[in-house]
Amino acid sequence: HNSISIMLDGDGYLHLACSHHNTPLQYVRSKEPLTANFGDKIIMTGSEEKKITYPEFYRLPGGDLLFFYRDGGSGNGNLVINKYSIKEKKWRRLHSNLIDGEGKRNAYWQACVDAKGYLHISWVWRESPDVASNHDMCYAVSKDGGVSWQKSGGEKYNLPVNAATAEVVWTIPQHSELINQTSMCTDENGHPYIASYWTGKKGVPQYQILFHNGKAWEKRDPGFRKTGFSLSGAGTKQIPISRPQIIYSSTLKKVILLFRDAGIGNRPMIAVSRGRKLNRWKQYFLYDSDAGYWEPAYDTGRWNDSGILSLFFQTVAQPDAEGAAEKKEAQVKVLELSL
Numbered sequence: 001h002n003s004i005s006i007m008l009d010g011d012g013y014l015h016l017a018c019s020h021h022n023t024p025l026q027y028v029r030s031k032e033p034l035t036a037n038f039g040d041k042i043i044m045t046g047s048e049e050k051k052i053t054y055p056e057f058y059r060l061p062g063g064d065l066l067f068f069y070r071d072g073g074s075g076n077g078n079l080v081i082n083k084y085s086i087k088e089k090k091w092r093r094l095h096s097n098l099i100d101g102e103g104k105r106n107a108y109w110q111a112c113v114d115a116k117g118y119l120h121i122s123w124v125w126r127e128s129p130d131v132a133s134n135h136d137m138c139y140a141v142s143k144d145g146g147v148s149w150q151k152s153g154g155e156k157y158n159l160p161v162n163a164a165t166a167e168v169v170w171t172i173p174q175h176s177e178l179i180n181q182t183s184m185c186t187d188e189n190g191h192p193y194i195a196s197y198w199t200g201k202k203g204v205p206q207y208q209i210l211f212h213n214g215k216a217w218e219k220r221d222p223g224f225r226k227t228g229f230s231l232s233g234a235g236t237k238q239i240p241i242s243r244p245q246i247i248y249s250s251t252l253k254k255v256i257l258l259f260r261d262a263g264i265g266n267r268p269m270i271a272v273s274r275g276r277k278l279n280r281w282k283q284y285f286l287y288d289s290d291a292g293y294w295e296p297a298y299d300t301g302r303w304n305d306s307g308i309l310s311l312f313f314q315t316v317a318q319p320d321a322e323g324a325a326e327k328k329e330a331q332v333k334v335l336e337l338s339l
Contacts, residue, residue, distance in 0.1 A: 005055045008301060010063010010086045014038075017055035022073055025049040044082050044091040053077075054108075054181065059301065061117040066146055067091070070106060075128040077106035078160070081146055094146050099123060100160035108134070108180030114190045118143050122194045122210075124172070124180050125163060132232045134178040137194060137210060138166040152192075152212055169217045170210050172198055177205040177231045182243045188250045189214070195246035195257060204228035207244050207257060207271075209278055220278040222271065227263040238293065238318050245296040249339050251307060256339070258286075258296040258311070266290045268313065268335070286311070287335060293318030309337040 001021040008014055012033030019026050028038040043049065048071040056068040065084040070077045078097040084090070099107040109123035119142040127133035140149045140157060149157045151167040158165065172178050178198040185193050193211040200206030201223035209220045229240050240262035247256040255278055257271040268286040292315045299310040315330040 001053065003055075005057050007057035007059055007065060008034075009059065009065050009084065013086075015057055015065060015067075015084070017057070017067070017069075020052045020055055020069070022051050022053055025052050027055075045093045047093070048080050048096055056111070058111060058113050058119070060113060060119075060145055062086075064145070066094070066119070068109070068111065071096075072101065072106060073129070075101075075106055075126050075130075075133070076103055077101055079107055079109060079123075083146065095159070097160045098149070099166075100162045102162055105163065107138075110182050110184045110194070112184050112186060112192075114186040115188065116143075116190055117145065118186075118190055119146050120184060120186060120192045122169070122184055122192070124178055124196075126180065127174065130232065131180070131237060132175050132177075132230075134172075134180050134231075135174045135176070136168050136172050137170045137196065139169045139192070139194075140167065141192075152217070169194075169212075170219060177229070179205075179231065179239075179243060183245045185246050185248045187248045193246055193248060193255060195244040197241065197244065202226065205231075205241070207241075207259065209246065209255065209257075211278070222257075222278075222281045224271070224281065224283065225261065225263065242293075242295045245298060247298075247303065247309070249307070252339060257281075258298070260291050260294050260296070266292060266294075268294065268296070268311070270337075286337075287313065290315065292316050292330075307339060309339055311335040311337075 002019050004018040006016045014030040017027045027042050031037045031039050053070045058066045063086045067082040069080055071080045079099040081094040081098055082091045083094050105125050105127045107123040109121050111121040113119055122139045124134045142149045176198040182196045191212045195209055197205050197207045200221040206221050206223055206225050242260040245258040255273040259269050260266055268291050270286050271281045271283045274280040294316055297312045302308050302310045313333045313335050
């Protein structure tokens with residue numbers, strides 16, 4: 001909640017949205033290319049912009065942007081998508097309700113754009129404000145910049161997608177310690193990989209990977225976690241592990257996980273698959289320091305353009321249930337890896 005999403009469009013203008021948790025749109029755009037000289041707050045389309053959470057920018061191959069956000073609340077919300085044209089320099093609405101909670105639930109999504117410009121999205125459903133009501137992993141892909149959507153087998157969706165029509169790629173019951181808002185990527189063939197965590201090997205929450213092999217969906221449970229915890233209740237949770245970031249390296253032909261785990265000192269970690277089957281992993285410390293409740297974030301543009309993993313790093317506090325943190329300001333660092 002209240003996180004920052006920032007992206008350069010194809011003309012070099014910087015777009016920034018921040019400080020949202022069921023609040024009105026907070027969006028600015030730079031006045032000149034490649035600067036952080038922002039103007040006043042801007043309205044995008046003027047509708048469904050009063051109760052925004054989870055703002056996310058995605059850049060399409062031609063330089064246009066997509067803006068995702070939830071309109072509504074936890075357990076009762078819809079996914080909105082806007083599109084920005086660098087030619088017209090304005091936003092228009094693509095979908096006011098791409099994934100319909102039907103007033104009963106909402107989707108918590110993660111998305112990515114592959115090398116062909118296809119837009120992939122996956123999500124879990126939440127039935128109430130209680131985190132424990134997260135369940136199932138669903139999927140859709142758009143091959144025309146977010147206008148129309150289909151399942152992994154090519155079947156077209158009638159929009160909006162809802163619980164009855166969504167492709168469930170993996171059934172995950174409620175009360176499985178399933179987290180929301182994680183990450184996904186694709187390989188060089190456009191096959192999607194989804195990272196999350198829920199109860200797995202050893203009976204504790206484990207990082208899990210779902211991927212499409214070109215014919216069907218598969219799951220891998222690396223099983224390297226040892227300590228258990230429970231996700232239950234409303235609001236922001238103080239969780240001993242971070243949400244994972246998943247990255248595919250076309251150079252190494254390997255899948256990479258970025259995470260943080262209190263069980264190993266809350267140090268930033270990287271796990272690298274040792275084979276295409278994703279059943280063997282090697283873990284490394286990224287930084288020998290307690291990161292608090294840091295959640296991995298990296299520069300997606302730099303990774304896609306140059307293969308350099310540029311990580312935003314800051315030791316942070318995360319009180320449970322929207323509590324106030326007493327921790328003082330912490331230095332911001334950038335960690336870079338060439339993979």
